[in-house]
Amino acid sequence: MKYDTMRWRKDALELLDQRLLPRETRYVKCFTEREVSKAIKNMTVRGAPAIGIAGAYGAYLGIRGIRTKNNIEFDRKLDNVIKYLAGARPTARNLFWALERIKRVAEKNKGKTVDKIKSIMLDEAHAILREDINICREIGRHGAALIKKNSNVLTHCNAGALATGGYGTALGVIFSAKKKIKMVYADETRPVLQGARLTVWELIKNNVPATLICDNMAASLMAKDKIDAIIVGADRIAANGDTANKIGTYSLAVNAKYHKVPFYVAAPFSTFDLAIKNGREIPIEERSPEEVKSVGGQMLTVASVNVVNPAFDVTPAKLITAIITERGVIRRPNTASVRRILSM
Amino acid sequence: MKYDTMRWRKDALELLDQRLLPRETRYVKCFTEREVSKAIKNMTVRGAPAIGIAGAYGAYLGIRGIRTKNNIEFDRKLDNVIKYLAGARPTARNLFWALERIKRVAEKNKGKTVDKIKSIMLDEAHAILREDINICREIGRHGAALIKKNSNVLTHCNAGALATGGYGTALGVIFSAKKKIKMVYADETRPVLQGARLTVWELIKNNVPATLICDNMAASLMAKDKIDAIIVGADRIAANGDTANKIGTYSLAVNAKYHKVPFYVAAPFSTFDLAIKNGREIPIEERSPEEVKSVGGQMLTVASVNVVNPAFDVTPAKLITAIITERGVIRRPNTASVRRILSM
Numbered sequence: 001m002k003y004d005t006m007r008w009r010k011d012a013l014e015l016l017d018q019r020l021l022p023r024e025t026r027y028v029k030c031f032t033e034r035e036v037s038k039a040i041k042n043m044t045v046r047g048a049p050a051i052g053i054a055g056a057y058g059a060y061l062g063i064r065g066i067r068t069k070n071n072i073e074f075d076r077k078l079d080n081v082i083k084y085l086a087g088a089r090p091t092a093r094n095l096f097w098a099l100e101r102i103k104r105v106a107e108k109n110k111g112k113t114v115d116k117i118k119s120i121m122l123d124e125a126h127a128i129l130r131e132d133i134n135i136c137r138e139i140g141r142h143g144a145a146l147i148k149k150n151s152n153v154l155t156h157c158n159a160g161a162l163a164t165g166g167y168g169t170a171l172g173v174i175f176s177a178k179k180k181i182k183m184v185y186a187d188e189t190r191p192v193l194q195g196a197r198l199t200v201w202e203l204i205k206n207n208v209p210a211t212l213i214c215d216n217m218a219a220s221l222m223a224k225d226k227i228d229a230i231i232v233g234a235d236r237i238a239a240n241g242d243t244a245n246k247i248g249t250y251s252l253a254v255n256a257k258y259h260k261v262p263f264y265v266a267a268p269f270s271t272f273d274l275a276i277k278n279g280r281e282i283p284i285e286e287r288s289p290e291e292v293k294s295v296g297g298q299m300l301t302v303a304s305v306n307v308v309n310p311a312f313d314v315t316p317a318k319l320i321t322a323i324i325t326e327r328g329v330i331r332r333p334n335t336a337s338v339r340r341i342l343s344m
Numbered sequence: 345m346k347y348d349t350m351r352w353r354k355d356a357l358e359l360l361d362q363r364l365l366p367r368e369t370r371y372v373k374c375f376t377e378r379e380v381s382k383a384i385k386n387m388t389v390r391g392a393p394a395i396g397i398a399g400a401y402g403a404y405l406g407i408r409g410i411r412t413k414n415n416i417e418f419d420r421k422l423d424n425v426i427k428y429l430a431g432a433r434p435t436a437r438n439l440f441w442a443l444e445r446i447k448r449v450a451e452k453n454k455g456k457t458v459d460k461i462k463s464i465m466l467d468e469a470h471a472i473l474r475e476d477i478n479i480c481r482e483i484g485r486h487g488a489a490l491i492k493k494n495s496n497v498l499t500h501c502n503a504g505a506l507a508t509g510g511y512g513t514a515l516g517v518i519f520s521a522k523k524k525i526k527m528v529y530a531d532e533t534r535p536v537l538q539g540a541r542l543t544v545w546e547l548i549k550n551n552v553p554a555t556l557i558c559d560n561m562a563a564s565l566m567a568k569d570k571i572d573a574i575i576v577g578a579d580r581i582a583a584n585g586d587t588a589n590k591i592g593t594y595s596l597a598v599n600a601k602y603h604k605v606p607f608y609v610a611a612p613f614s615t616f617d618l619a620i621k622n623g624r625e626i627p628i629e630e631r632s633p634e635e636v637k638s639v640g641g642q643m644l645t646v647a648s649v650n651v652v653n654p655a656f657d658v659t660p661a662k663l664i665t666a667i668i669t670e671r672g673v674i675r676r677p678n679t680a681s682v683r684r685i686l687s688m
Contacts, residue, residue, distance in 0.1 A: 022646050188636070188644070190534060190558040196637075196645040204646050211650045214534040214636055216559040216592025220657035223594065248560025250567065254602045255595060292532070292558055293540075295639045300532070301540040302366050302548050306555045313564035 001161045002205055005050055006057075008126065013057040015045045018162055018194075022201035030054075033062030033081050040088035040095070043192065047163020048235045048271055049132050052094030056125040058085045059102040064118055074114045078106055090283045091244055091312050093236040097270040098128055132165030135268045136172040138326035143173030143231065143266050146322065146329065147180050151228040154185040154218055157246035158198035159233025159266065169266040170231040171202060173324060184208055185227065187215045189246060191291040191309065215248050222259035230256050234267035234323075241317030241333025242279030243267075247310055253319040262321040269325060272342060277335075279314035287311045345505045346549055349394055350401075352470065357401040359389045362506055362538075366545035374398075377406030377425050384432035384439070387536065391507020392579045392615055393476050396438030400469040402429045403446040408462055418458050422450055434627045435588055435656050437580035441614040442472055476509030479612045480516040482670035487517030487575065487610055490666065490673065491524050495572040498529040498562055501590035502542035503577025503610065513610040514575040515546060517668060528552055529571065531559045533590060535635040535653065559592050566603035574600050578611035578667075585661030585677025586623030587611075591654055597663040606665040613669060616686060621679075623658035631655045 003025065006015045013036065014027040028044055030036045036058030039045050045054045062081030068074055082099045089095060105124045109117050153174060160171035168175065174184055184203055189195035196212055203210035221227050230252055236244045243265050256263035276282060289307035294300055323330040327344050330337050350359045357380065358371040372388050374380045380402030383389050389398045406425030412418055426443045433439060449468045453461050491497065497518060504515035512519060518528055528547055533539035540556055547554035565571050574596055580588045587609050600607035620626060633651035638644055667674040671688050674681050
């Protein structure tokens with residue numbers, strides 16, 4: 001990629017500020033766990049895998065300044081930092097997954113000095129970032145096999161390099177299948193416009209033919225046989241394959257079923273939450289009404305109007321043709337087929 | 345209504361400038377057919393019945409300055425004015441219907457002086473406006489009978505007083521059924537945001553409980569059983585009931601079918617085009633890419649990106665529970681049931 005979603009420089013986590021794209025390419029430095037949490041909340045960094053990685057660095061930033069040499073006190077403080085970071089956004093599984101992994105590595109090295117544990121935690125955050133890129137390349141490789149020659153592919157929101165460590169899940173598939181793709185239709189993805197701002201920018205940067213549409217145009221393209229496949233990312237996948245993803249995904253999936261268009265979800269293992277049986281149990285974040293009522297500070301409606309603004313919706317597994325993971329493709333996902341591939 | 349969509353004042357057609365709503369309530373004066381055509385093209389006035397009425401006044405404005413007393417020359421000029429106005433927007437049937445009606449009244453009065461014909465044409469435009477309000481009240485009355493107590497109703501785009509002579513088609517039903525309605529969910533309706541800007545404004549002005557959502561949220565509300573009925577307007581209805589309406593209507597109709605939510609179209613007879621057998625023959629206007637790429641002059645994406653921007657889509661009759669007209673309700677619309685009610 002010609003851009004980093006995030007990078008570690010000297011003593012800080014640098015995040016490409018996704019609120020400013022595509023207008024401006026600027027990195028925000030985070031020196032503390034508070035700065036990381038804020039960046040996740042206000043969507044400086046977004047995308048389930050990316051906020052997982054940022055969370056891992058945040059955990060390190062939260063404990064690196066701790067002066068104690070007492071391991072018990074250190075553990076208590078680490079617990080607080082992790083709980084604090086986990087509160088940044090409720091839906092994406094990857095944040096909790098990455099924080100658990102950081103916590104586990106600290107626990108495993110209990111006998112070592114606090115300074116050593118700190119350095120091991122930073123190494124683990126680096127490893128999570130590095131591994132994510134490889135995982136996405138594997139997702140891309142498995143997914144590309146599903147794309148037919150001369151395909152028009154539609155995607156929603158942004159599941160690109162910007163949503164991950166640097167290659168993308170849904171866009172990873174598109175990048176890997178680039179030669180077979182005639183056109184990528186990008187839903188603009190109201191209210192935060194990740195499609196218009198981020199996906200279009202990534203596709204153009206990577207020389208993939210891109211057409212921007214409003215979310216409500218996708219169905220009529222399907223009716224005209226202009227869409228051969230839909231690929232989206234995921235924020236959390238339940239044990240039965242039900243998938244939470246950006247609001248609007250479900251509407252696409254219903255339309256895909258009606259028009260017999262294959263509907264693919266691309267996501268790493270870290271997005272699966274086997275503790276959750278089905279989609280009904282996935283908590284859905286409700287965000288500020290201002291996101292719907294205004295664009296870039298410009299009020300679009302009567303300021304006093306009531307708004308609902310769920311950031312995600314849940315697509316039941318029965319509407320998903322396949323889930324593409326780093327270990328292979330789960331066709332017709334259900335509790336048994338998900339368990340089979342996850343335990344491989 | 346506490347506002348006029350349009351009104352005749354002395355020597356000009358005054359149009360409520362719908363581009364400025366809800367920020368500002370300002371009327372634009374049209375003294376010529378060119379000004380009316382421009383107002384239709386740039387959506388100062390929009391909504392199929394409203395542009396029909398504006399077109400009728402436009403035809404009068406286009407000939408009132410003609411100095412000839414020669415009826416043949418007058419007819420030739422009137423033909424040109426009507427052809428010119430018909431080119432303003434291609435999809436809505438009502439514009440052509442109103443222009444044909446104005447032309448017919450001129451033809452019927454051929455024997456009279458040019459001055460007399462001019463004054464008859466202005467009276468006809470007034471009649472079209474007056475009748476439209478009554479027609480919408482009848483649509484409202486028939487439609488209200490379909491709404492159950494304590495209903496949550498969803499609507500798309502704006503089919504209110506602003507889209508008509510002054511009462512509304514889809515919103516006419518909602519206004520008439522007001523006591524039975526718990527909440528109206530208004531799709532914001534990208535790209536031009538008629539839902540956020542106009543429908544929300546009208547609902548609040550008329551004390552109807554309103555909640556604004558992004559277009560892509562409607563399906564997930566249906567999945568949670570939060571929508572009891574969907575009502576939209578129409579721009580053109582083919583002989584078999586296939587309905588062209590604002591882009592995004594079709595996606596809602598597919599989702600309504602999937603979730604078993606009744607899907608109603610509310611439209612006057614003047615929206616039907618019996619010369620067109622089915623929806624495939626309805627011309628769909630493609631509007632400027634700028635509408636998708638920017639909001640209020642603010643660029644949302646990479647400026648060079650390709651865009652498609654169809655202003656309308658076609659919902660096949662089989663997805664429509666009923667079409668609500670001023671003469672009654674066409675349940676399960678098809679060529680026979682449409683013909684039956686239109687010939688009543």
